[in-house]
Amino acid sequence: MTDRHRLAESDGLSRRRLLGIGGALGLLAAGALTSSAALARRPAATGAELRSEVPLPPAHQVPLPLPAVLSPVATSGGADRYEITQRQVTAEILPGVRTPLWTYGGTFPGPTIEARRGRPVIVTHRNELPVPTVVHLHGGRTPADSDGYPTDLVLPTGWPAPATGSQSMPGMAAMPGMPGTATMSAMPGMPGMPGMAGMPGTPGGGRMDDPRAVTTTLTREYTFPNDQRPTMLWYHDHRMDFTAPAVWRGLAGLHVVRDDAEQSLGLPAGERELPLVITDRAFAADGTLQYPSLDPELRSRPGVTEPHLAGVLGDVILVNGAPWPVREVDAARYRLRLLNASNARHYELEALCEDGRRLDLVQIGADQGLLAAPVTHRFLPIAPAERYDVVVDFAGLPPGSLVRIRNRLGTARTRDVLAFRVARTARDDSRIPAALAADLPDWRRQDAVRVRDFAFRAGRMDGGHGWLIGGRPFDPARSDVTVGLGDVEVWRLIADVHHPVHLHLVGFRILSRGGKPPLPHDAGLKDTVSLRPGESAEIITRFDGYRGRYLFHCHNAEHEDMGMMANLEVI
Numbered sequence: 001m002t003d004r005h006r007l008a009e010s011d012g013l014s015r016r017r018l019l020g021i022g023g024a025l026g027l028l029a030a031g032a033l034t035s036s037a038a039l040a041r042r043p044a045a046t047g048a049e050l051r052s053e054v055p056l057p058p059a060h061q062v063p064l065p066l067p068a069v070l071s072p073v074a075t076s077g078g079a080d081r082y083e084i085t086q087r088q089v090t091a092e093i094l095p096g097v098r099t100p101l102w103t104y105g106g107t108f109p110g111p112t113i114e115a116r117r118g119r120p121v122i123v124t125h126r127n128e129l130p131v132p133t134v135v136h137l138h139g140g141r142t143p144a145d146s147d148g149y150p151t152d153l154v155l156p157t158g159w160p161a162p163a164t165g166s167q168s169m170p171g172m173a174a175m176p177g178m179p180g181t182a183t184m185s186a187m188p189g190m191p192g193m194p195g196m197a198g199m200p201g202t203p204g205g206g207r208m209d210d211p212r213a214v215t216t217t218l219t220r221e222y223t224f225p226n227d228q229r230p231t232m233l234w235y236h237d238h239r240m241d242f243t244a245p246a247v248w249r250g251l252a253g254l255h256v257v258r259d260d261a262e263q264s265l266g267l268p269a270g271e272r273e274l275p276l277v278i279t280d281r282a283f284a285a286d287g288t289l290q291y292p293s294l295d296p297e298l299r300s301r302p303g304v305t306e307p308h309l310a311g312v313l314g315d316v317i318l319v320n321g322a323p324w325p326v327r328e329v330d331a332a333r334y335r336l337r338l339l340n341a342s343n344a345r346h347y348e349l350e351a352l353c354e355d356g357r358r359l360d361l362v363q364i365g366a367d368q369g370l371l372a373a374p375v376t377h378r379f380l381p382i383a384p385a386e387r388y389d390v391v392v393d394f395a396g397l398p399p400g401s402l403v404r405i406r407n408r409l410g411t412a413r414t415r416d417v418l419a420f421r422v423a424r425t426a427r428d429d430s431r432i433p434a435a436l437a438a439d440l441p442d443w444r445r446q447d448a449v450r451v452r453d454f455a456f457r458a459g460r461m462d463g464g465h466g467w468l469i470g471g472r473p474f475d476p477a478r479s480d481v482t483v484g485l486g487d488v489e490v491w492r493l494i495a496d497v498h499h500p501v502h503l504h505l506v507g508f509r510i511l512s513r514g515g516k517p518p519l520p521h522d523a524g525l526k527d528t529v530s531l532r533p534g535e536s537a538e539i540i541t542r543f544d545g546y547r548g549r550y551l552f553h554c555h556n557a558e559h560e561d562m563g564m565m566a567n568l569e570v571i
């Protein structure tokens with residue numbers, strides 16, 4: 001046995017499971033499939049779909065909105081300062097229907113932050129929502145104290161202080177005089193605390209006590225150095241146990257990092273660069289967003305009703321917060337910056353002309369920035385939290401033509417996403433260089449000081465259904481993975497059903513999928529890898545940037561809330 005295998009075993013995986021890495025057959029042989037076996041046989045289903053109770057508009061009637069770019073409140077001292085107030089608003093998402101939302105700054109998606117590489121952005125978030133929040137910049141190379149660890153809560157004014165052991169930020173005392181308000185919950189076998197996870201009246205929102213949590217009341221300042229490759233990141237809520245319903249209610253926005261090198265490439269820009277935030281939602285008869293929370297107030301009891309344990313899907317597709325929108329375009333190249341901000345829905349996108357012809361989706365970038373060279377797709381799968389940077393060329397299409405972006409994994413109305421209406425012929429000076437970036441890390445297997453194995457699969461948690469990593473549900477107080485700053489590691493991931501696996505802090509490259517070379521859309525630097533049912537993948541990364549406590553987790557948001565996270569400590 002090699003040293004690497006010994007190290008992997010010491011991380012808690014049995015030899016038997018190591019042998020199981022490599023595909024669904026191995027997984028089955030290891031007896032790893034539980035009640036999710038039925039799901040694995042239906043690979044397209046990543047959750048159960050809610051049915052809207054209001055009339056839905058026809059597709060491609062509502063114009064595509066673009067999230068507003070946020071203006072800084074100050075730009076001195078080499079950094080840009082912003083303020084965002086998290087607050088509830090009522091918006092008209094479906095024509096004539098009023099929908100309460102939780103928002104960053106009053107809109108869904110929230111305002112876009114435009115950042116320059118290497119120039120820090122400091123955002124003061126103010127929580128005027130009725131529950132605690134946490135802001136995480138997905139894909140950000142962020143110091144740990146600004147990374148939005150799930151227990152680093154920003155408490156609303158008047159919210160009881162968290163459990164003993166957690167700290168509040170200096171100068172931001174979390175409601176002195178309310179000691180000992182329990183957030184500790186549901187540790188099986190913990191005497192005197194039976195079943196407190198769902199206990200009304202203990203509004204901590206925490207599954208477990210976390211002595212390292214640093215909470216604030218009302219506001220918190222997050223610092224994002226933007227010392228990373230240019231790409232489109234997104235910020236969203238990451239509150240312990242309640243990420244999925246909070247993001248569903250609207251807590252998501254874009255954060256774009258740019259630099260001169262990328263802007264000198266001649267890619268489509270300005271009006272011809274469109275961010276596209278794709279989500280699915282469902283609407284109740286009163287216009288509210290449906291969501292099957294066990295606690296509709298999202299105060300104390302986490303989780304969703306039984307039919308939705310695998311994920312929550314909606315029957316309305318929103319792009320930038322509008323239902324099946326349409327955008328007028330020139331007959332020219334457009335850069336589409338795609339984000340799947342859905343909780344659980346996967347898409348496989350195609351650009352379909354009225355005559356049945358498909359336009360090429362020319363991928364120029366991945367989660368973590370530009371590819372070395374373009375990759376042309378006819379279909380592009382996109383899992384929750386993934387981003388793809390693609391160029392579509394509408395040249396040659398006569399004015400009036402409609403190009404529909406469709407979802408090949410959808411059924412009925414969820415097959416449509418958005419459409420482009422070619423409005424006019426136009427001059428196009430843009431180009432797609434054959435060489436896009438020369439700075440992609442080329443970590444090799446032999447650089448790795450360690451190989452680790454992680455199984456992502458269903459299991460039992462708190463006496464009910466959970467989603468587990470390495471057989472265990474998330475515990476903020478437990479040490480899971482400790483890596484040395486600067487170390488290169490190979491991680492072997494295996495899934496029972498679909499799990500989009502996301503690492504905080506670092507980008508990684510995909511070395512293999514199911515024991516074979518990566519797929520064309522696995523190119524470039526990623527921060528989320530979409531594991532398919534029964535599939536394994538190997539990723540390689542170098543843990544650099546900052547020391548501190550981070551996370552890795554499944555980005556099916558319902559899985560994440562049901563235990564599928566683990567600690568990643570960089571020392």
Ligand SMILES: [Cu+2]
Nearest residue numbers: 499554556559
């Ligand atoms: Cu998952």
